[in-house]
Amino acid sequence: MQIRENHNIKALNTFGLSAHARYFCSLHKLGGLRSIMQWADTYPELPVMFLGGGSNMLFVKDFPGLLVHVRLQDREILGQDDDYFYVRAAAGENWHEFVRWTVDQNLAGLENLSLIPGTVGAAPMQNIGAYGVELKDCFYELQALDWRSGEIREFSLEACRFGYRDSYFKSVEPGRWLIVSVVFRLPRKPEWKTDYAGVKERLVGKVLNARVISDAIISIRQSKLPDPARLGNAGSFFKNPLIPLAQWESLKVQFPTISGWPQGNKIKTSAGWLIDQCGWKGKREGDAGTYDKHALVLVNHGSASGEQIWDFAQSIIASVQDSFGITLEPEPRVIL
Ligand SMILES: Cc1cc2nc3c(=O)[nH]c(=O)nc-3n(C[C@H](O)[C@H](O)[C@H](O)COP(=O)(O)OP(=O)(O)OC[C@H]3O[C@@H](n4cnc5c(N)ncnc54)[C@H](O)[C@@H]3O)c2cc1C
Structure with a gap:
């Protein structure tokens, strides 16, 4: 099993972000795991993470551990x-x-x-x-x-x-x-x-x-939705927030077009609508932005860094918080 050092994973995340894994290996057969685990045992403090298609990841920083690219087929x-x-x-x-x-x-x-x-x-x-x-x-x-x-x-x-x-x-x-x-x-x-x-x-x-x-x-x-092969993205960047019924009822009075669906004893509302209302659809700061057809999708127009995408996401979170009192939560795994 080949373990590479300082491996660039730009092609392995759909945001197309240039980031490095300190150690990297591809797992094609389960039998190959034994040697990877033995190797990892010699570095007990080293974080380990699994990678599939990299379509639900935001690499704000390099990954400082062993990234195992799961390629098992059957x-x-x-x-x-x-x-x-x-x-x-x-x-x-x-x-x-x-x-x-x-x-x-x-x-x-x-x-x-x-x-x-x-x-x-x-x-x-x-x-x-x-x-x-x-x-x-x-x-x-x-x-x-x-x-x-x-x-x-x-x-x-x-x-x-x-x-x-x-x-x-x-x-x-x-x-x-x-x-x-x-x-x-x-x-x-x-x-x-x-x-x-x-x-x-x-x-x-x-x-x-x-x-x-x-x-x-x-x-x-x-x-x-944008095709990640043409425009880097990770699909919906925020989860649809679940809010208490009382908050929902008061928002509905202020914003009659807000939509929501009961989920248990809470109401799930549309993160895309909230972001859109704050004027973010199609906005861009440098190469970080939101997709012009769908405010919920953050995109990399070419050479944005993970930090720029993350800063952009933070601005959206702050703006939705200010306008609606709702805290948006990212859907992808964020490597900080
Ligand atoms: C254009 C676009 C549209 C999308 N639409 C949707 C949608 O409609 N609905 C939806 O739910 N999602 C959607 N997504 C998000 C994404 O495609 C899914 O979450 C998908 O399941 C991620 O798969 P992946 O292999 O790319 O995971 P990765 O991004 O590689 O990993 C995601 C997480 O899973 C972990 N992981 C990966 N493989 C394994 C494994 N074998 N064992 C344990 N942990 C593992 C990783 O460590 C990480 O925490 C979309 C993304 C894009 C880019």
Whole structure:
């Protein structure tokens, strides 16, 4: 296993930020882990981090430890019962290619999550979601390796504690578990989720199946979101904030067009709307900015540094706080 020193990871993060990992290695086979872990044992203080597609990361600084690029490949249909097909994919599989592969196998359930960048292994980290579906809706179990002991453990749906852009791996024990593979449970009798704004309109007159819906989602996403290959970004930069009901009711009086959806005993409101109202859509400071079609997406127009993107994000947070009394929380992992 080759461990590189001071490795530039500009090509490995979708913001296209020039940053370095002090140590870097690519993990293609699980068998290769033993030698990496033995090497890491000799540097007990060295932080370790796992990298998939780098589409949910903001490198404000270089990473001062060992960055393990997870490249494990494999996908298979495991079997079926009366209600579901069971499909497994290794962590390094490209998420969108995996979704399209399930569609090619006439399997349904993941179609609304088409075209989300990144890998299968990172998808449970923040319980990826889009167009009314979250990963947890089709999740069965995952296998993860404990970086401390080398033991592989299975995590059920309950054990993963999925929440809105959240999981056990993200909030409770970040950095401890390397997700190795994920098993999905795909329904034999799918219920199509087409109520999300903009989806139904694209499907008028079409016979619904996973491919038709996946194609529609791809086309909507391509019209709304910047392609990281052309304009660096990490998708939505802020989570939609959850606010107490009383605060929501008072905001609704002041700002009648604010939108919100009940989530438990709180209201989830649109971070994009809040940012837009503060006049940030399409704004730019140097090469850091927001996308002109979507205020929630921070972009790198070319040669912004991680610090410039982060400073820009801080200005947005301060401005939304001033105007609405709401503190926005970044969605990507920020390396400070
Ligand atoms: C244009 C665009 C659109 C997007 N749209 C959406 C969307 O609709 N919905 C959504 O939820 N997200 C969206 N995202 C965010 C992102 O694509 C997802 O969060 C994706 O799952 C990140 O995958 P990744 O492999 O790139 O993860 P990375 O950015 O490499 O890593 C993200 C986190 O996961 C950890 N990690 C990575 N692999 C592993 C592993 N095998 N084991 C343990 N930890 C690991 C990393 O350490 C890090 O903490 C979008 C991003 C972009 C650029």
